[in-house]
Amino acid sequence: MGIKRAWVVGVVALSFCSCRSAPSLRVDADVLDKITIENKLLLFDAENELNIAIDSRDQVVDEIAQIKDDIRRARKKQQVAERDSEVFADKGDNERAKFAALRAVTEDSRIEYLEAYLAWSRERLVKERARLIVAKAQFELAKARLVKKNNVPGASDIELADFEAQVEEYKEDVNDTDEDIAVAEAEMATKEEAWVAKSEQLAAATGGALGSRWLD
Numbered sequence: 001m002g003i004k005r006a007w008v009v010g011v012v013a014l015s016f017c018s019c020r021s022a023p024s025l026r027v028d029a030d031v032l033d034k035i036t037i038e039n040k041l042l043l044f045d046a047e048n049e050l051n052i053a054i055d056s057r058d059q060v061v062d063e064i065a066q067i068k069d070d071i072r073r074a075r076k077k078q079q080v081a082e083r084d085s086e087v088f089a090d091k092g093d094n095e096r097a098k099f100a101a102l103r104a105v106t107e108d109s110r111i112e113y114l115e116a117y118l119a120w121s122r123e124r125l126v127k128e129r130a131r132l133i134v135a136k137a138q139f140e141l142a143k144a145r146l147v148k149k150n151n152v153p154g155a156s157d158i159e160l161a162d163f164e165a166q167v168e169e170y171k172e173d174v175n176d177t178d179e180d181i182a183v184a185e186a187e188m189a190t191k192e193e194a195w196v197a198k199s200e201q202l203a204a205a206t207g208g209a210l211g212s213r214w215l216d
Contacts, residue, residue, distance in 0.1 A: 046142035078107035
């Protein structure tokens, strides 16, 4: 493809996975440094898109951390409810034992939903990481175009077609995530329906005192 090491850093291409963090083709900093600061301002839009992609990825990372915390707290609540059920049963308080058992079942259903939610979020993170790679590749393409436009030393060796092809290749990685996301989302919806049903049963049994899905 006419790519020369004098102006581009070569990285062995990997099939897409979460470990891919940078485009295979990158404009060498020594070549870009030959561009004036004023001309480098033309990279603003591409750099802005890159920052947006980083923010989008980070939002999903934060979401995953929150879900993991919700799962930990739900498991503790489930354990408390199971213990309460045993304690009330030993005391002969069958009604309160029944309510505690229902709480435990509801929390178990909530945990299954949260785990499905976590799986869906992880699939979305794969997509956001793929989008970030696209944004990085587009940034490199913008730099390559700028170098060519200004015809700085080394510009003649740059093949824009290679950078353009790289962007299109990484866009395919983004599209390849859609099916897995859809499957995970459907599973999450099923688990949520089950949680809703258990919550409604608990609410009915306790006259609305328990069973809210949003009050922790």
